[in-house]
Amino acid sequence: MPPSTETLTAERILEATEEVLRRHGPAKATVVDVARALGVSHGSVYRHFRTKAALRAAVTKRWLDRTSQTLSAIAADATRAPQTRLRDWLAALFEAKRRKADDDPELFATYMVLTGETGDVVDEHLADLTGQLTRIIEAGVASGAFTAPDPRAAARAVFHATGRFHDPGYHRVWQRQGVEDDFTAVVDLLLRGLRAPS
Amino acid sequence: MPPSTETLTAERILEATEEVLRRHGPAKATVVDVARALGVSHGSVYRHFRTKAALRAAVTKRWLDRTSQTLSAIAADATRAPQTRLRDWLAALFEAKRRKADDDPELFATYMVLTGETGDVVDEHLADLTGQLTRIIEAGVASGAFTAPDPRAAARAVFHATGRFHDPGYHRVWQRQGVEDDFTAVVDLLLRGLRAPS
Known part of the structure; x- marks a missing residue:
């Protein structure tokens, strides 16, 4: 997905995370997959959710x-x-x-x-x-x-x-x-x- | 276990089956294991329980x-x-x-x-x-x-x-x-x- 011009909000990250989980399953889904789906760096995702566990808990x-x-x-x-x-x-x-x-x-x-x-x-x-x-x-x-x-x-x-x-x-x-x-x-x-x- | 002189009853087979299940787990336990534990041939077990599924259901x-x-x-x-x-x-x-x-x-x-x-x-x-x-x-x-x-x-x-x-x-x-x-x-x-x- 091309880099998005929309502001990266927690809600957008969570939407993308759900979609990644749906596609890859809970065992394989990674923060990198989420970042890629949003067209941002994984560092940008980590600014909203400090760990993968925190992201999974939030979604x-x-x-x-x-x-x-x-x-x-x-x-x-x-x-x-x-x-x-x-x-x-x-x-x-x-x-x-x-x-x-x-x-x-x-x-x-x-x-x-x-x-x-x-x-x-x-x-x-x-x-x-x-x-x-x-x-x-x-x-x-x-x-x-x-x-x-x-x-x-x-x-x-x-x-x-x-x-x-x-x-x-x-x-x-x-x-x-x-x-x-x-x-x-x-x-x-x-x-x-x-x-x-x- | 040495061949037993006791009569082979359904109840004895079921007791042995439970013990075999406990030891090997449900995935690995076989009718041959049960027969061996009783010191009999697997054919003797099959005379009481016609299939492995029937034996598992009975136990x-x-x-x-x-x-x-x-x-x-x-x-x-x-x-x-x-x-x-x-x-x-x-x-x-x-x-x-x-x-x-x-x-x-x-x-x-x-x-x-x-x-x-x-x-x-x-x-x-x-x-x-x-x-x-x-x-x-x-x-x-x-x-x-x-x-x-x-x-x-x-x-x-x-x-x-x-x-x-x-x-x-x-x-x-x-x-x-x-x-x-x-x-x-x-x-x-x-x-x-x-x-x-x-």
């Missing part, structure tokens, strides 16, 4: 953030009843992960490798997601729809109990006939567990 | 059955209240899987490979376990402790919702600090979901 965070951002709008949507909001949020999480796995299996496999090596980034992502769930459950407690002495603990339990429908390790299960029904059955049971006694 | 089934048998006693124990029975059963499942992973990591890794190649055996095992769960939930519905219009579907949901605590793919999580609390939080939530309205 992984960007990929994970795409999911969290979509979901945060649902978590904050006070026009939906908390039960609906919880159900919609879990369905959107499942759908987002499944779409990533289906639409671009190579990139999904790549990010499964990257998330394995960037523990901190994944931990922050999970904390972000359970934080969103906590706010939905708190809203339900405030409105009297849910009973949860510790909304944060309840959010964690809901997140763990629905792992089959968002943990990338289950991506093969997501293709199976009936997985939607399985999802609904688990969510129904969890919502009954959260429901305030009438 | 996997035996390994999985060890878990189901322990659990079936709890599922059938009418002296425990259904809520206690459900909790004890899930705790025993978690404990059995965790013990297998901790006590003999090589054999556990071997069986993770074998379960990946013997889909039918695994499906039967999962059907057996959810069948046991169904009977516990039916007992709870009969006693008035649980509400579940479809106990089989509820059992499936409980099994899926607790995957983090029995699916071998999570074996690394089982070592973490706090995993017991996570387990208890999920089970508490599920039990509240099953509880009949008072």
Whole structure:
């Protein structure tokens, strides 16, 4: 690619990195490949990301953030009843992960490798997601729809109990006939567990 | 090993197969290794198990059955209240899987490979376990402790919702600090979901 006249931003580097990862796979992709794709020196890339590990962590965070951002709008949507909001949020999480796995299996496999090596980034992502769930459950407690002495603990339990429908390790299960029904059955049971006694 | 004078039973072959798998790993273990360990010809092994695949499936089934048998006693124990029975059963499942992973990591890794190649055996095992769960939930519905219009579907949901605590793919999580609390939080939530309205 010819040298670009656009300013070299972190975002442009991350876009190029994702493309390089998609093309070469996580084992072979190098900072030099990224620099070449952008038509800049590898030193220019290192001015934005000090190490290859930092670059890989940043591109992984960007990929994970795409999911969290979509979901945060649902978590904050006070026009939906908390039960609906919880159900919609879990369905959107499942759908987002499944779409990533289906639409671009190579990139999904790549990010499964990257998330394995960037523990901190994944931990922050999970904390972000359970934080969103906590706010939905708190809203339900405030409105009297849910009973949860510790909304944060309840959010964690809901997140763990629905792992089959968002943990990338289950991506093969997501293709199976009936997985939607399985999802609904688990969510129904969890919502009954959260429901305030009438 | 010298030729044995004991009768060559399927059980003896399976014992030897497990030992060979433990020693050589799933990729390298052969029927000839098993025959040699028993001091018999490989033809004698093939009289009991017609193919290498059949032998691997049988040894996997035996390994999985060890878990189901322990659990079936709890599922059938009418002296425990259904809520206690459900909790004890899930705790025993978690404990059995965790013990297998901790006590003999090589054999556990071997069986993770074998379960990946013997889909039918695994499906039967999962059907057996959810069948046991169904009977516990039916007992709870009969006693008035649980509400579940479809106990089989509820059992499936409980099994899926607790995957983090029995699916071998999570074996690394089982070592973490706090995993017991996570387990208890999920089970508490599920039990509240099953509880009949008072």
